[in-house]
Amino acid sequence: MKFNEAAVFKWVLIVGVAGASVIGLTLLTRPLVGALWGLVLVIAGSVYGIRWSRDWWRNSRNLPGGPDHPG
Amino acid sequence: MESASVPLPQGGAGHAAEAHHHGPPEANQSSRIDRQTLGILLFIISEVMLFGAFFASYFFLRVVVNPADWPPKPFELPVAVAGMNTAILVSSSFTIHYALESIRKGNKQGMKLGLVLTWLLGLTFLFIQINEYVHLGFSARTESFGTIFYSLTGLHGAHVFVGLMLLTFATIRAFRGHFDKEAEDHLGVEVPGIYWHFVDIMWIVVFATVYIL
Numbered sequence: 001m002k003f004n005e006a007a008v009f010k011w012v013l014i015v016g017v018a019g020a021s022v023i024g025l026t027l028l029t030r031p032l033v034g035a036l037w038g039l040v041l042v043i044a045g046s047v048y049g050i051r052w053s054r055d056w057w058r059n060s061r062n063l064p065g066g067p068d069h070p071g
Numbered sequence: 072m073e074s075a076s077v078p079l080p081q082g083g084a085g086h087a088a089e090a091h092h093h094g095p096p097e098a099n100q101s102s103r104i105d106r107q108t109l110g111i112l113l114f115i116i117s118e119v120m121l122f123g124a125f126f127a128s129y130f131f132l133r134v135v136v137n138p139a140d141w142p143p144k145p146f147e148l149p150v151a152v153a154g155m156n157t158a159i160l161v162s163s164s165f166t167i168h169y170a171l172e173s174i175r176k177g178n179k180q181g182m183k184l185g186l187v188l189t190w191l192l193g194l195t196f197l198f199i200q201i202n203e204y205v206h207l208g209f210s211a212r213t214e215s216f217g218t219i220f221y222s223l224t225g226l227h228g229a230h231v232f233v234g235l236m237l238l239t240f241a242t243i244r245a246f247r248g249h250f251d252k253e254a255e256d257h258l259g260v261e262v263p264g265i266y267w268h269f270v271d272i273m274w275i276v277v278f279a280t281v282y283i284l
Contacts, residue, residue: 003104003112004254005264009168012241012268016161019275023283038279 163192
């Protein structure tokens with residue numbers, strides 16, 4: 001659940017593979033099929049992203065914070 | 072990031088903490104993520120929204136307006152050249168990752184090599200894209216297709232240019248010996264690295280959408 005360069009690089013690989021699958025499917029069939037597959041991947045990625053950001057935000061805060069809450 | 076410090080005054084042990092700190096007092100940090108990384112994350116989220124607006128325009132023109140020919144005849148997009156350019160940009164993500172992995176292990180030479188290679192690959196990508204623009208045969212005024220093509224690829228090209236600027240500063244700092252093994256000592260490479268990966272991810276989406284679909 002980290003946000004650093006290594007985590008983003010992992011996403012480059014994931015998006016690269018997803019993009020390759022869209023390109024491959026488009027070239028093998030029709031652009032519409034590739035576009036629909038791309039849409040499925042975008043929706044799946046969005047759902048995962050929303051869940052990840054919710055958990056990340058929950059875990060990345062120190063509660064309570066600020067100078068009025070020492071220790 | 073890297074903090075400056077002043078030498079301790081003689082016999083000033085009682086004020087050691089103040090003597091080490093230069094400038095205004097450190098701001099309270101209520102997040103476990105450092106502020107530079109949080110800043111680039113928020114910036115990237117805003118950039119995703121910007122690209123999203125351009126993609127919305129693209130799909131509106133492509134699907135809702137639905138012109139007879141896309142791209143309009145007799146124009147053709149150089150898919151092979153753009154594909155090669157995609158391979159170059161994806162490779163640059165591997166080299167910047169190599170640079171970061173190197174400095175995490177304390178290998179400064181590896182970091183410098185990774186940064187220089189990434190910079191060269193980014194410059195090659197930009198050069199090929201400008202060359203592509205010169206030989207396309209249509210302009211941004213050539214129907215809505217030309218406008219959205221140049222808008223999307225130009226927006227991405229502008230991001231590559233900004234990324235190259237960040238990499239230039241990071242490379243200069245690397246050769247001046249500014250970065251070290253600890254995470255807080257190489258944020259100046261980490262943050263441009265995150266931005267560069269984002270630029271790479273966006274290109275994969277732009278390439279698949281504009282050139283292939």
